[in-house]
Amino acid sequence: MRAIGDLASYMLSSRLQSDLRNSAETAAEAATTGLAKDKSRHLGGATMALSLLDRKAVLLEQHQRGIAEASLFAGAMQSTLGRIQDQTSQLVASLSLVSQVQHSSELKTLSETTAGVFVDTVNAVNSEIAGRSLFSGSATRAQPLPNGQALLDMLRTDVAGAATAADVLTAIDTWFDAPGGTFETAVYQGSDTGFMTLPLSAGDTATFGLRADGETMRDLFKALAKGALAGDSGLGLDQGAQTRLLDQSRIDLLRSDRSLTEERSSLGLTEAIVEDARVTTDSELARLAIDRLSLIGVDQFEAASEFEAAQQQLEVFYRIAARQSRTSLAEYLR
Incomplete structure (x- = not known):
């Protein structure tokens, strides 16, 4: 059984050991991070300013996530529209030769090529990014259209x-354009009122105003459909009618190309707004980090010196404790 004096000595020794360890850990963290570990003590209990900075940083980090999502969404839309426009431009070049075609088999080939572009275009419009449909307006969880082949059928x-x-x-015009018609009621499944919006800051949002049921996309679908159905065996059109449909498809595609260019330009402005928001938010976060450092920053060289001093004291403490333990054992065995 320990004597009262021995017990008191043991408790004091344990407390000293704990204090030295805490001092070493605190100094090590301060030397590594450049920040005070005990922020309240460092600020003398006046932590209001630090709390305000931290809350603002959390809000800005939320904005950062919204900005990143908006940038991803805009980039995916721009890429999709670019692929569609490249493919339809190549198709227009092929259709420009329709007046020189002499054989019905060549007209059928052009019609089948147009049908393939129609299917690819519809499937592209059904694209999604991170689980959100690109062209469904605010109903981002809904695929806007059936797959391309089903729609063509x-x-x-x-x-x-x-x-x-x-x-x-x-x-074709009636099928796509009639109010309450087939396209509106049985085909398009996205939002018919709202657009996709994402917050960029406390007062700014990015709005993506192109939907699969918008005029630009409907006109594109109609233009492609006219050429796609020109050579349809079920219609049985003569060569002159097929030529007229394919040529009308070319004319309408040229008009659609201008509309797509305008949509992509508008989307480019949205991308610029998103980028400006990103730069502003990143700058604000950097400024907050500087302000925070001015409040709870410490001299890392001084902290490193304190760590070395605490380590040396611990080493001395352990040597003394080890020597005392050996002495006590010897006394016990005597």
């Missing part, structure tokens, strides 16, 4: 009764 079935090129053109 629906259109082909509904236009089957048309007997002339004029009938086909009218049927």
